[in-house]
Amino acid sequence: MIDQRLQVLRVLAEVGTLTEAAHRLGYTPSAVSHQLRSLSKDLGLTILEQRGRGLALTRVGQLLLERAQELFTRWEEIRGELAEADAGSPMRQRRLRLCGFSTAAATLLPPTAEKVNELFPDSHVTIIEAEPEECFELLVTEQADIAVVVATDPLPPRSDVRFEQNALVSDRLDLLVRSDHRLATRSAVSLNEAAEESWILDRPGSPYHRLVRTACAAAGFFPENAHQSREWETGAALVSAGLGVALIPRLARLPEGYDVARVPLRGDPVPSRKILTGVRSGSAGQPIIAAALTILHEVAASVAQRDAAASAE
Amino acid sequence: MIDQRLQVLRVLAEVGTLTEAAHRLGYTPSAVSHQLRSLSKDLGLTILEQRGRGLALTRVGQLLLERAQELFTRWEEIRGELAEADAGSPMRQRRLRLCGFSTAAATLLPPTAEKVNELFPDSHVTIIEAEPEECFELLVTEQADIAVVVATDPLPPRSDVRFEQNALVSDRLDLLVRSDHRLATRSAVSLNEAAEESWILDRPGSPYHRLVRTACAAAGFFPENAHQSREWETGAALVSAGLGVALIPRLARLPEGYDVARVPLRGDPVPSRKILTGVRSGSAGQPIIAAALTILHEVAASVAQRDAAASAE
DNA sequence: ATCGATCATGCAATATTATTGCACGATCGA
DNA sequence: TCGATCGTGCAATAATATTGCATGATCGAT
Secondary structure (H helix, E strand, C coil): CECCHHHHHHHHHHHCCHHHHHHHHCCCHHHHHHHHHHHHHHHCCCCEEEECCEEEECHHHHHHHHHHHHHHHHHHHHHHHHHHHCCCCCCCCCEEEEEECHHHHHHCHHHHHHHHHHHCCCCEEEEEECCHHHHHHHHHCCCCCEEEEECCCCCCCCCCCCEEEEEEEEEEEEEEEECCCCCCCCCCEEHHHHCCCEEEECCCCCHHHHHHHHHHHHHCCCCEEEEECCCHHHHHHHHHCCCCEEEEECCCCCCCCCCEEEEEEECCCCCEEEEEEEEECCHHHCHHHHHHHHHHHHHHHHHHHHHHHHHHC | CECCHHHHHHHHHHHCCHHHHHHHHCCCHHHHHHHHHHHHHHHCCCCEEEECCEEEECHHHHHHHHHHHHHHHHHHHHHHHHHHHCCCCCCCCCEEEEEECHHHHHHCHHHHHHHHHHHCCCCEEEEEECCHHHHHHHHHCCCCCEEEEECCCCCCCCCCCCEEEEEEEEEEEEEEEECCCCCCCCCCEEHHHHCCCEEEECCCCCHHHHHHHHHHHHHCCCCEEEEECCCHHHHHHHHHCCCCEEEEECCCCCCCCCCEEEEEEECCCCCEEEEEEEEECCHHHCHHHHHHHHHHHHHHHHHHHHHHHHHHC
């Protein structure tokens, strides 16, 4: 509804080079160059200037982006108002696209989609698995309506006016050990009891690597990084093989067949990762989005409940 | 910047049929049909419904139009802010399009254009002569930036949120008589002194016809409609031929060679027509538009001044 | 009731607009 | 100084919007 070239300009402002912006948007540099040139011409403003090899926004370009955000937000609000006024219509918005990182996509999103479908019988709910950073890009390009992400460093800050972000659930971390490990039968352990273990972490630099190191640091030790795994299942396999211990979020499900035990951690605060929801600013007023957010919180609460019960057995 | 299909929807809302809307916009009905269909689909809303042979907006469609106006207005304001911030740039907005009805286009607009060109040496000022109703259409479709119109019935009301309208000048009406007429040498007459004359009016139903009849009614008589003329020059020719008298606005210039005299009218209020300026809501903040409006008022004042001096001679 | 005029719509053909692919000159880091 | 990376412009191409026309529906007048 509002000129999409402004989104292109925004991406350029983020990445600093036209080539990279084009790559992110799935266009060629030529196309982006032409789009921004025509935008500048239509506006009669100098919005870009060459800075070294790349392009930077002028002051006016930045101002344009700031002000444009107001329009985007307001438009989302209007959409909500319209959707509400159009409740009974046969044409009403019945498409909802949820995106989330792997665990969320596997655990939280399917039950949410199911319940939304019950509440809106003629709705089409789509689930998109994507990395957290990608999720926000999907929101802004209108390819997704709700994002479920882990709160980690490189994400847009909570204060980013383009999004409304809210805490969804605090996903506790469990210690993953082999069944015959000295801690395997404990009902709960504190993290520093595993200080001397060999640790299986994600690759250095990854958000989860940082998360685990931060948790260990808070517990007073530095984990020995014996092995690196990207996927929970790989980590479980390594633990199962007796190569070390790992931290795994409660929501992450593991396949059967690994010789491992999850031991709940205790502590204050309990080591956990924070899971957030994100929507486009202003869009939370749209009935189906509002409903889905509510349901998402219920699902998250009930999953957390179920897991608490399970771990108490 | 904001989806142009909303303007199409607005025109449809005004005229009630898709065919007429298409005609006004210079498109074929097919094109408009497809545009509105795609708009409705993109929005997921039912914005139109068949009403008899034509189309009418649903409640949601009307709401959409109302809310969209807010975006249009805000965008114009932002443009102003941006233009101000970009004052020194080589790319800055230097195009200004003025539109007005014939007298304005001939009398007020040229000196305004000239002065704007002096103030903004690299500007391109365009003058468009158009009927008052057409002027507002030009504003809304971004084909003109400032409209100068006569305040008459079928125009958008001053309260129309799409425009900001302001009084520019009150254009006094003079009595036009043949040189040998009994009133020709008077320095001023009151309108009812000409109550018994044969009158040359515009065609019944036209705004100027109504204006003159209203002025006469206020003076306490009904003019005998002896002849009808559309153009000032025709009226002058008829007066010159001794066929009657007419009212002619002070700003309207007449060619040499007619055997006529202008006699100023007195009265309270003095019979006159009101001339207004109109701009798109929010756009008055753009530097070149703001400057042009100021200049337009100066020009109008000085023209009124000059005419007052001339008639006092 | 019936007929002709007016209307919105859909489809294939066409015109318009956006995008690509590639060559060029500029800038930066080694 | 060289090689890599970058933005730009142009012609070719892909995508999109618009037209022209045929169809079925609605309305007013006979």
